[in-house]
Every structure is written in C-alpha cells, then in structure tokens.
Amino acid sequence: MKIFPSKSQHFIGVDICATSVKLADVQRQQGLFHLKSYGIESLSPGVVIDKLIVDTEAVGEAIGRLLKRCQISANEAATSVSGSSVITKVIDMDMALSDIEREAQIRLDADQYIPYPLDEVNLDFEVLGPSLVGDNMVQVLLAASRSENVEQRIDALAFGGLKAKVIDIESHAIERAFKLMVDSLPYLPELVALVDIGHNQTTLYIAKNGEFVYNREQLFGGLQLTESIQNRYGLSFEEAMINKRTNTLPDDYYPEILTPFMESILQQITRSLQFYFSSSQYNTIDHLVIAGGSSAIPGLAGMVQQKLNVPVSVANPFINMTINSHIDSEQLINDAPSLMAACGLALRSFD
Structure with a gap:
C-alpha cells in the first residue's frame, strides 16, 4: 500500500474519525479546483476508538451511504492514518540509486529507523530533493505504519465499495488543504x-x-x-x-x-x-x-x-474552489472547518 503513489488518478478523499466519516470529491475544471460533492456520516460510539477502527463493517456501511447520497461513481480512494501511528524520518541517500535499489537499501537498514519487525509494517518513501550533506546525495522521507492500522482502513473502504489506493498521513493531508487557503489570509x-x-x-x-x-x-x-x-x-x-x-x-x-x-x-x-x-x-x-x-x-x-x-480565521479549504450548484453554500461554510483532512486527501488526485 503506497503512501506516495507514482501515478495520479481520481481519488475520493475519505477521512475516518471517532464520530464520523467525511468524504470529499474534488475535481479540476478549467484549471480550477472544483468541489463536486461532499458528505458527513455520523458513526455510533465505539465504532472508532483512539483512531483505531473497531467495527470495520459499520464504517464501511457509513461509507456506502455517503457514496449513494453524494452520487459518487468513482471507486478509488485516499484515506489516512493519524500521525501518532506513523513513524516518519528524513534520511540522506545516494542520488544515483534507482527506486528499487533505494527500497532494498531502506529495508536492509530498516531496524535503524523502525522499532517493529518489517513484516508488521507498511513502509514507503519519497525523494524530497537535494541533501545538505553532499552534492551526490538526496533527502528521502521514510514513512512506516503498523500494518493493522493500514489494513483496518483498507477493509473499511472495501466494505463501503471503495478501493484504497493511497494511505496518507493525516497531518500531511491537513497541510495540503491548508496550502489552498493560506494565500487568502x-x-x-x-x-x-x-x-x-x-x-x-x-x-x-x-x-x-x-x-x-x-x-x-x-x-x-x-x-x-x-x-x-x-x-x-x-x-x-x-x-x-x-x-x-x-x-x-x-x-x-x-x-x-x-x-x-x-x-x-x-x-x-x-x-x-x-x-x-x-x-x-x-x-x-x-x-x-x-x-x-x-x-x-x-x-x-x-x-x-x-x-x-x-487575527483569527475559521478554516475553509474550499475558499478558492468553484462549488457544485447542488451544494448548500451555507451548510458548506459550517462544515468546511471539519473537512480539512478529507479535502487534503482528495487533492492526492493531483500530485
């Protein structure tokens, strides 16, 4: 399961939290981001506890209801795990390595970075850019999460009729949404x-x-x-x-x-x-x-x-987007602050 996918596709952003599932369908129209649809579906107490999914079927049913209500035909999604359940580390590696060689090297050295056996984690990496260490080195972001955290979300999305293509880190999704609105402050x-x-x-x-x-x-x-x-x-x-x-x-x-x-x-x-x-x-x-x-x-x-x-503002990641005419604009303003992660996940379609 890739945290950093190599091919851009159309992903529905699905944020699973303690009290609800939030969904956002962001597309691009005439060069602008366009919010085609969004939805929030409440979850019963105990379905998600401490960001761990206890009842994957209940979460899946909530996702299914959202897809139907929002009239979404896409079947691929991006969702996230919380930052507290992910280990991230920036490491320096030889620029000349291919992705396959880089992955092999990371797995050889994994015990230096990850305090769990490799067969218990999902691991991915992305080259960030030039390293400060030397001209022949690059900085690589390594991300790893316990497999159970990832598999719970994959299963829940599957129950709801979606295929998980990206498992992101929640804080990265929120940062992506924040960047949409920061220029409007x-x-x-x-x-x-x-x-x-x-x-x-x-x-x-x-x-x-x-x-x-x-x-x-x-x-x-x-x-x-x-x-x-x-x-x-x-x-x-x-x-x-x-x-x-x-x-x-x-x-x-x-x-x-x-x-x-x-x-x-x-x-x-x-x-x-x-x-x-x-x-x-x-x-x-x-x-x-x-x-x-x-x-x-x-x-x-x-x-x-x-x-x-x-100066204080209330978050609205959709402030610079065009909005589908069927969306209630007043309700969106009320819901927008809680949709940061869902919006940021939907934006993975355009990476």
Whole structure:
C-alpha cells in the first residue's frame, strides 16, 4: 500500500474519525479546483476508538451511504492514518540509486529507523530533493505504519465499495488543504498557527510560509462539550450530539455550558502556543486559523481573537474552489472547518 503513489488518478478523499466519516470529491475544471460533492456520516460510539477502527463493517456501511447520497461513481480512494501511528524520518541517500535499489537499501537498514519487525509494517518513501550533506546525495522521507492500522482502513473502504489506493498521513493531508487557503489570509502572514479541535484531541500546527514546521497534540476536544451536555440535561450521547449540532438546547446552555467550553479551548490554544514559543525563536504569530468540528461554534473565533490580540480565521479549504450548484453554500461554510483532512486527501488526485 503506497503512501506516495507514482501515478495520479481520481481519488475520493475519505477521512475516518471517532464520530464520523467525511468524504470529499474534488475535481479540476478549467484549471480550477472544483468541489463536486461532499458528505458527513455520523458513526455510533465505539465504532472508532483512539483512531483505531473497531467495527470495520459499520464504517464501511457509513461509507456506502455517503457514496449513494453524494452520487459518487468513482471507486478509488485516499484515506489516512493519524500521525501518532506513523513513524516518519528524513534520511540522506545516494542520488544515483534507482527506486528499487533505494527500497532494498531502506529495508536492509530498516531496524535503524523502525522499532517493529518489517513484516508488521507498511513502509514507503519519497525523494524530497537535494541533501545538505553532499552534492551526490538526496533527502528521502521514510514513512512506516503498523500494518493493522493500514489494513483496518483498507477493509473499511472495501466494505463501503471503495478501493484504497493511497494511505496518507493525516497531518500531511491537513497541510495540503491548508496550502489552498493560506494565500487568502489577510496581509499574507508569515507565521500561522492552525488549531485543529477534534473530538478528543486538539492539535496545534505552526506553518511558516505555508509549510508545517511544528505540531503538538493535547487530549482535549469536542467530547468534553458533549459530555457536559449529557450530564447537564440527562441525554444519551447520540441525543447530546444531535442537540449540539442543531443548537436545540435550553436557554441556560450558552452561559452555563458553551461559554466555559469556549474558555477551555482558549486555554488549550494559549498553552500550546506557549509551548511552541518556549522552544523556538518566536514569541508571537501573525495569524491563527481554527479548524475541526468545534471551530464552527458561533463567537469562538471572535473570543480567541480578542483574548490573544491576533487575527483569527475559521478554516475553509474550499475558499478558492468553484462549488457544485447542488451544494448548500451555507451548510458548506459550517462544515468546511471539519473537512480539512478529507479535502487534503482528495487533492492526492493531483500530485
């Protein structure tokens, strides 16, 4: 299973996370990227735990429903594994080696880079460019993941009617989507923080001139808000999720539940930025982008901007794309922050 495919094809981007499957179908029309279709299908609790697929059939059924609803005829897909389950390393190798020779050399030296037996991992590599070590050397990005992580996703896509052609790294997919929108940020900022607020994990990415140079994960996310709603109003997990999405909760929800959660997000962002500043030459950023499901909370971007005194935007990787006329533009703006990975995966069609 290739992480870096050699031949461009049309791939559907499929992002499998703890609470849902997200799908994006991006095509090129008249030289511009075009969002033909997208969809989000909820998953029951326990189907995906800690980014591991527990019930591949349930995920496959969700993918099948999405394909039908989005009227997608393509059958090849790109999906991803989380960065925490992937080992990546940049190594220097002889420029003169062919890909076959390079792979043979990597496998011979694999025990230097990978702490697992080779028969338990999926491994791939890509030449990045000239090495700083010498004129006859190149930098090679090596990526390896435990085979079970990869096979779970291949099986889930197969259940849904898709063939997995690319297994990407989640952070690489998000970076690819981020690059689509970075030129649209006001004043062309040099140093941008992207904060991805997921279900149970928030990740800070620092981008310098559009390239990710730092990331840090924290165990905090939208799950905390869901659990607060459950406890406050005596709802099941599914009921809490539905009421949270449709904003059909009692009047005390905003002051008693949502505002404290937004303040917790602000604390997490501040803490993550301080960690970055303490380990770098910088003590400020030029712009902050919030992504993930919770970033669409009304008023959150304004609160963060006011407290940090830094311009804040909500992520929209489709901002420079043409959009299919059947897509609800208002709903897309609400969903876009949580579609970064799905969008970035769909863009593998154009590598």
